[in-house]
Amino acid sequence: MILNAIIVDDEEYSRKSLYYLVEANCPKIRITGMAESVAGARELLKNHYVDIVFLDIAMPKENGFELLPDLEKNETSVIFTTAFDQYALKAIKASAIDYLLKPVNIDELQESICKVFEWKTLKRNQNIDNRTYTASLKGLSENINSKENIRKISLPDAQGFKVKDITDIVYIEADNNYTRFYFKDSEKMMVAKAMKDYEDVLNPEHFVRIHKSTIINLRYLKDYSNKSGSIVTMHDQTELTISRRRSAEFLERVKAYLHK
Secondary structure (H helix, E strand, O other), rough: OOOEEEEEOOOOHHHHHHHHHHHEEEEEEEEEEOOHHHHHHHHHHHHHOOOOEEEEEEOOOHHHHHHHHHHOOOOOOOEEEOOOOOOOOHHHHHHHHHHEOOOOOOOHHHHHHHHHHHHHHHHHHHHHOOHHHHHHOOOOOHHHOOOOOOOEEEEEEEEEEEEHHHHHHEEEEEEEEEEEEEEOOOOOOEEEEOOHHHHHHOOOOOEEEOOEEEEEEEHHHEEEEOEEEOOOEEEEEEEOOOOHHHHHHHHHHHHHHHHO
């Protein structure tokens, strides 16, 4: 039996990398299409019978969870491909067929494919309603909102990915559709994704937006001054401006952080 699959991921490198891994190592899987967004995935689902969706979570405009209602209409299995680490993914592993942590490991990929075949056999033999499976997926977005459990993040670069500890992020700056990351070891990274995509997975107990283009990690806050406008100084001596409209929220968040 050959199963048809599509890959949904906004990062071109991730799509191509997974495509070649599947082609080379999973002879019973045929990739029939790739999409860079949830909207593109919906078009593929209209035009192809799909057995498996390799689905990224953090994508612009619509995240991977927003595709799940469309999958109710099909006998489709979901394997999440994500940059979140294993602590945040316990909920996913309990409900989805499986997840693959980027960069994808060949053995884990093959194990996930085996689980799909096992699930389809189980459904066929025990007449399990696909709605039971899809209903369990609907709760995943709530479980993923436990952002304090997310420990690592995968940031794409020209050669592939860098996996970084979220606690090492000092601050983040937006630059149109790009995002600059500044880390505690003085490393900097420019990523071709909007800052909003990353804000959605950062724990709000530690990360606060102080300006439309700046998010800081309160762990590395050194000083605050409102003498000549509102300014914060980070542990690396970088001074960053707090916008007037975000000043009150910033002070409340600092107060909560210091008293937790």
